[in-house]
Amino acid sequence: QVQLVESGGGLVQAGGSLRLSCAASGRTFSSYNMGWFRQAPGKEREFVAAISKSGLSTYYTDSVKGRFTISRDNAKNTAYLRMNSLKPDDTAVYYCAAGRGVVVGRSVQDYNYWGQGTQVTVSS
Numbered sequence: 001q002v003q004l005v006e007s008g009g010g011l012v013q014a015g016g017s018l019r020l021s022c023a024a025s026g027r028t029f030s031s032y033n034m035g036w037f038r039q040a041p042g043k044e045r046e047f048v049a050a051i052s053k054s055g056l057s058t059y060y061t062d063s064v065k066g067r068f069t070i071s072r073d074n075a076k077n078t079a080y081l082r083m084n085s086l087k088p089d090d091t092a093v094y095y096c097a098a099g100r101g102v103v104v105g106r107s108v109q110d111y112n113y114w115g116q117g118t119q120v121t122v123s124s
Contacts, residue, residue: 001026001113002025002026002028002029002032002098002112003024003025003026003113004023004024004025004097004098004114005023005115006022006096006115006117006118007021007023007118008020008021009094009120010120010121011121011123012120013122013123014087014088014123014124015086016086016122017084017085018120019080019081019082019083020036020081020083022034022079022096022115023078024079024098025077026077029077029098030054030074031053032099032112032113033051033052033101033104034050034051034079034096034097035047035048035050035051035096035097035098035104035106035110036048036049036070036094036096037095037097037108038090038092038093038094038120039093039095039117040092040093043092045095045108046061047106048060048061048064048081048094049061049064049068049081050104050105050106051070051071051072055071055072058070061106063089067084068081068082068083068084069084070082081096083120088122088123090120091120093117093118093119094118094119094120095114095115095117096114097113097114098111
């Protein structure tokens, strides 16, 4: 069982930056691929970024490539999402997720545990 707690969300102007953190409980954090997803009002939850168990491989949805960076610190049981050049379209609740799969997934179904979410609002 893994419990995930996100933090770092908030209100920022367009062009600004935020860093989200996802703190995980337990001693098996390095056994999980970590992903970030987001959900805007009236829309489905969508993939944003993911990182492999070792941290050596990262994946991004096209709309955030070059602006967002996912990372992890296995010694601190924490995953991060650095978001630069934020746009109003990035406004959503951001969720971190942990998945046990061999392959790093981009679907909600690939992840076993989820945090409660943190709100990111980008004003124009």
